[in-house]
Amino acid sequence: MMEKIRFTLNGKPVELETDTSQILLWVLRTGFGLTGTKFGCGIGFCGACTILVDGVAQRSCGMAVKEIEGKKVVTIEGLAEGEKLHPVQKAFLHHEAQQCGFCTPGQIMNAVALLKADPKPSRKRIIEGMNGNLCRCGAYNRIIAAVETASKEINGGTKL
Amino acid sequence: MNTEEINEIYFGDVDLPVNPGRREFIKKLGAGLFIIFTVKPFGLIAEEEEDKVKREDFNLFLRIREDGRVECYTGKIEMGQGITTSLAQVLAEELEVELNSIDMIMGDTDLCPYDAGTWGSLTTRLFDPVLRAAAIEARMELIKLASAELKISEDQLKAENGFVVAVKDKTLKVSYGSLTKGKRIVKTVRRAPVFKKPADFKKVGKMISATNAILKVTGKAKYSGDIQLPGMLYAAISRPPAHGSKLLSVDKSKAEAIPGVKVMVIENLVAVLHANPNMAANAAAAIKAEWSKPEVLATDKTIFKYLVEQGKETRVVEEKGNLELGFADADFILDAEYHDGYKAHASIETHTATAYFEGDRLIIWASTQTPFGTRKDLATKFNVPLEKVLVKPILLGGGFGGKTSNDQAIEVALLAKESGTPVQLAWTREEEFMYDKFRHAAVMQIKAGVKKSGKIVAWKYNIYCAGNRGVNDFYGIPNLRVALYDKKGIHPFGTGAWRAPGNNTTTFARESHIDVLADKIGMDPLAFRLANVSNSKLERTLRLAEKTFKYTSAKPGKNRGCGIALGFDAGTYVAVIAEVEVNPSTGVVKVLRVVCAQDMGQVVNPHGATVQAEGCITMGLGYALYEDIAFNWGEVITRNFDNYEFTRFSTTAPVEVAFIDDMNAPPQGGGEPAIICVGGAIANAVFHASGARVNQMPVIPELILANHK
Numbered sequence: 001m002m003e004k005i006r007f008t009l010n011g012k013p014v015e016l017e018t019d020t021s022q023i024l025l026w027v028l029r030t031g032f033g034l035t036g037t038k039f040g041c042g043i044g045f046c047g048a049c050t051i052l053v054d055g056v057a058q059r060s061c062g063m064a065v066k067e068i069e070g071k072k073v074v075t076i077e078g079l080a081e082g083e084k085l086h087p088v089q090k091a092f093l094h095h096e097a098q099q100c101g102f103c104t105p106g107q108i109m110n111a112v113a114l115l116k117a118d119p120k121p122s123r124k125r126i127i128e129g130m131n132g133n134l135c136r137c138g139a140y141n142r143i144i145a146a147v148e149t150a151s152k153e154i155n156g157g158t159k160l
Numbered sequence: 161m162n163t164e165e166i167n168e169i170y171f172g173d174v175d176l177p178v179n180p181g182r183r184e185f186i187k188k189l190g191a192g193l194f195i196i197f198t199v200k201p202f203g204l205i206a207e208e209e210e211d212k213v214k215r216e217d218f219n220l221f222l223r224i225r226e227d228g229r230v231e232c233y234t235g236k237i238e239m240g241q242g243i244t245t246s247l248a249q250v251l252a253e254e255l256e257v258e259l260n261s262i263d264m265i266m267g268d269t270d271l272c273p274y275d276a277g278t279w280g281s282l283t284t285r286l287f288d289p290v291l292r293a294a295a296i297e298a299r300m301e302l303i304k305l306a307s308a309e310l311k312i313s314e315d316q317l318k319a320e321n322g323f324v325v326a327v328k329d330k331t332l333k334v335s336y337g338s339l340t341k342g343k344r345i346v347k348t349v350r351r352a353p354v355f356k357k358p359a360d361f362k363k364v365g366k367m368i369s370a371t372n373a374i375l376k377v378t379g380k381a382k383y384s385g386d387i388q389l390p391g392m393l394y395a396a397i398s399r400p401p402a403h404g405s406k407l408l409s410v411d412k413s414k415a416e417a418i419p420g421v422k423v424m425v426i427e428n429l430v431a432v433l434h435a436n437p438n439m440a441a442n443a444a445a446a447i448k449a450e451w452s453k454p455e456v457l458a459t460d461k462t463i464f465k466y467l468v469e470q471g472k473e474t475r476v477v478e479e480k481g482n483l484e485l486g487f488a489d490a491d492f493i494l495d496a497e498y499h500d501g502y503k504a505h506a507s508i509e510t511h512t513a514t515a516y517f518e519g520d521r522l523i524i525w526a527s528t529q530t531p532f533g534t535r536k537d538l539a540t541k542f543n544v545p546l547e548k549v550l551v552k553p554i555l556l557g558g559g560f561g562g563k564t565s566n567d568q569a570i571e572v573a574l575l576a577k578e579s580g581t582p583v584q585l586a587w588t589r590e591e592e593f594m595y596d597k598f599r600h601a602a603v604m605q606i607k608a609g610v611k612k613s614g615k616i617v618a619w620k621y622n623i624y625c626a627g628n629r630g631v632n633d634f635y636g637i638p639n640l641r642v643a644l645y646d647k648k649g650i651h652p653f654g655t656g657a658w659r660a661p662g663n664n665t666t667t668f669a670r671e672s673h674i675d676v677l678a679d680k681i682g683m684d685p686l687a688f689r690l691a692n693v694s695n696s697k698l699e700r701t702l703r704l705a706e707k708t709f710k711y712t713s714a715k716p717g718k719n720r721g722c723g724i725a726l727g728f729d730a731g732t733y734v735a736v737i738a739e740v741e742v743n744p745s746t747g748v749v750k751v752l753r754v755v756c757a758q759d760m761g762q763v764v765n766p767h768g769a770t771v772q773a774e775g776c777i778t779m780g781l782g783y784a785l786y787e788d789i790a791f792n793w794g795e796v797i798t799r800n801f802d803n804y805e806f807t808r809f810s811t812t813a814p815v816e817v818a819f820i821d822d823m824n825a826p827p828q829g830g831g832e833p834a835i836i837c838v839g840g841a842i843a844n845a846v847f848h849a850s851g852a853r854v855n856q857m858p859v860i861p862e863l864i865l866a867n868h869k
């Protein structure tokens with residue numbers, strides 16, 4: 001059904017006239033040109049499409065647009081403040097936690113939400129929290145290290 | 161390139177027809193100093209390897225631009241293996257420039273010289289010396305130009321950080337850029353180069369981060385599905401239920417009722433196009449098509465029996481001594497059959513392409529490991545000269561051999577042509593599983609004879625469908641026969657190259673059987689390997705693994721065990737030791753740690769090589785323990801990640817990688833070798849931990865419990 005919906009996208013209020021049953025992932029990618037959010041499986045099993053909705057990690061491949069009415073959506077493109085990268089992004093670079101990079105935006109968004117909910121996660125908690133994000137290149141150990149490093153910075157430790 | 165050809169390259173030693181020479185494209189590039197390079201004349205690479213580098217009349221070229229930037233054009237592509245960085249590093253080293261002044265231009269079929277494809281760990285191995293020689297030639301040429309300009313003899317000049325400087329007075333200098341200004345010099349390499357000595361390296365062998373990493377962490381990195389063109393339509397396809405199905409009838413009415421939809425039926429391809437990908441998917445689902453159902457010849461339950469029934473001996477790979485005498489000489493003779501099921505590539509990026517026509521010229525971005533092969537396939541399909549197709553460079557979201565085949569490129573091009581609009585096609589995950597060129601299911605039959613003393617004396621090895629990569633004996637077995645069995649069209653669906661093709665499968669079988677023999681005569685598996693191994697590089701690699709792992713023959717704990725596997729791939733020697741814990745009541749395996757030692761010659765980029773090896777081990781745990789395809793002949797039942805399990809965070813093990821860093825030896829492949837030993841090491845560790853010898857991959861709990869003694 002065509003409807004007008006409003007939400008905040010990467011800090012800016014946006015308005016969209018659309019069939020609100022549409023999948024959010026494709027609306028972000030084609031409607032807004034935010035192609036950093038990736039398609040991997042379409043059924044919520046890989047995490048490539050992860051975004052933040054009101055600060056919580058969500059799989060955009062399984063969300064209808066109507067579910068974000070009035071909410072704050074952040075995609076990988078909205079994470080850095082200008083040139084200033086988010087601590088998780090910096091930590092990924094530092095640990096070279098990306099290979100082909102295709103899962104990377106989803107991994108980063110999931111990690112950001114994880115650290116929001118639990119700024120000092122144990123290793124076990126990181127593994128549990130990230131377990132639904134797949135990486136075929138096998139960068140898992142580096143990603144865990146990156147989340148640990150980012151956690152330190154967020155908690156006032158050394159900045160990268 | 162079709163699967164048959166790819167298989168030939170992977171599983172045989174073939175030389176593809178060489179394309180006609182074409183230097184035209186250099187003319188398009190304007191001014192600068194160009195060094196173009198042909199491998200052959202200087203024998204920098206052993207002859208047999210050279211056959212694998214397909215070329216027009218040169219493989220790559222360098223350009224020193226008027227602004228001093230250095231461009232390197234190669235037909236290779238970046239799919240996460242880090243070659244953008246490792247090639248640039250080598251170039252910066254020999255050319256004496258900063259790493260950030262180098263632009264790597266890769267896989268553009270208009271701009272880059274022909275390349276057969278990025279696979280088989282060949283990039284570093286073959287291109288490293290080539291690139292170095294070209295860089296050295298460029299440096300000499302720049303010194304020559306500077307000599308004329310500065311009026312200083314060549315032997316009194318040297319290259320330093322993008323300048324040619326006088327040895328005696330460093331204020332006398334001239335930049336590379338100004339030396340090439342307004343000039344157009346094209347050189348080939350005319351002399352065999354003198355490479356820089358490893359001790360003098362400033363950049364090679366240093367840890368550096370991948371240059372394009374920042375794009376990846378900010379979401380700006382562009383893949384084939386991220387290209388958006390004006391007027392572009394998204395394609396979705398209504399697929400048959402099984403391979404071999406023929407289209408009987410199609411009812412397009414419901415789909416066509418959706419506003420803005422174009423339905424197209426081209427041969428067996430039933431596609432819908434829409435400006436909105438959501439709508440395209442809905443429309444494809446609304447198509448009612450009827451397909452024929454092909455006969456079922458085998459399923460995932462019966463496939464191994466089927467392969468043995470159908471396979472015929474095609475080739476004897478290796479034969480030594482006299483098997484009969486060998487077996488007569490043995491104290492024990494043990495035979496076993498090993499199985500490996502089909503595996504998907506499962507890159508997180510599915511096969512994707514975006515294409516449009518500019519007049520009669522096709523422009524395409526495709527997630528392909530073989531841009532030139534894709535160009536050829538497209539030109540053939542449309543019956544046009546190669547120049548009428550341009551495959552643009554683009555990042556790949558993983559490949560692992562799966563993107564050497566590019567049916568999505570053909571499909572998207574057909575649709576773009578038919579519709580007259582730009583079209584993007586990203587396969588769904590279900591399509592990806594259906595049309596993947598799977599790693600072959602395979603059967604290995606081994607009969608081996610061993611003496612009480614620990615010497616293996618006979619080895620009869622029949623390999624069904626796994627090919628010969630890495631199967632040559634390195635245990636110094638005096639009486640041996642290794643034969644391949646296969647048949648054209650034996651598999652129910654497409655199969656092809658999967659990271660280190662065939663070698664994972666055969667290494668699993670061989671290394672399992674080595675442990676079976678060691679166990680029979682009551683010898684420690686490591687000592688048994690050392691007693692037999694006949695290759696000194698492999699021996700020192702195993703020693704390095706032993707040391708790094710701190711291996712002892714004792715069981716590491718209750719329900720725990722260690723397993724070893726050795727292997728050889730792409731010029732690299734690998735030894736892996738894994739420690740696992742097996743839950744005795746559930747059969748669930750937890751991998752506790754993995755050590756991987758490699759002798760890959762000179763380690764060009766230790767950091768990159770470590771990341772690659774870790775990735776290999778992590779991916780390898782998946783094929784060893786979880787990955788399996790369920791099917792009913794051509795009907796692929798496993799269609800998404802909900803029932804295709806591979807390694808994830810919770811099943812990753814700590815990995816330690818160690819290199820025999822032989823700075824004086826040529827660099828060897830790094831993108832694949834480490835993966836080959838994982839299956840064998842895990843199966844052996846499971847045996848050590850639980851006493852269950854599982855002869856089939858994946859080594860799943862059910863099989864462990866069933867084989868428990």
Ligand code: FES
Nearest residue numbers: 040041044047061
């Ligand atoms: S694409 Fe959304 S979870 Fe895989």
Ligand code: FES
Nearest residue numbers: 099100135136137
């Ligand atoms: S970096 Fe390639 S899938 Fe994760």
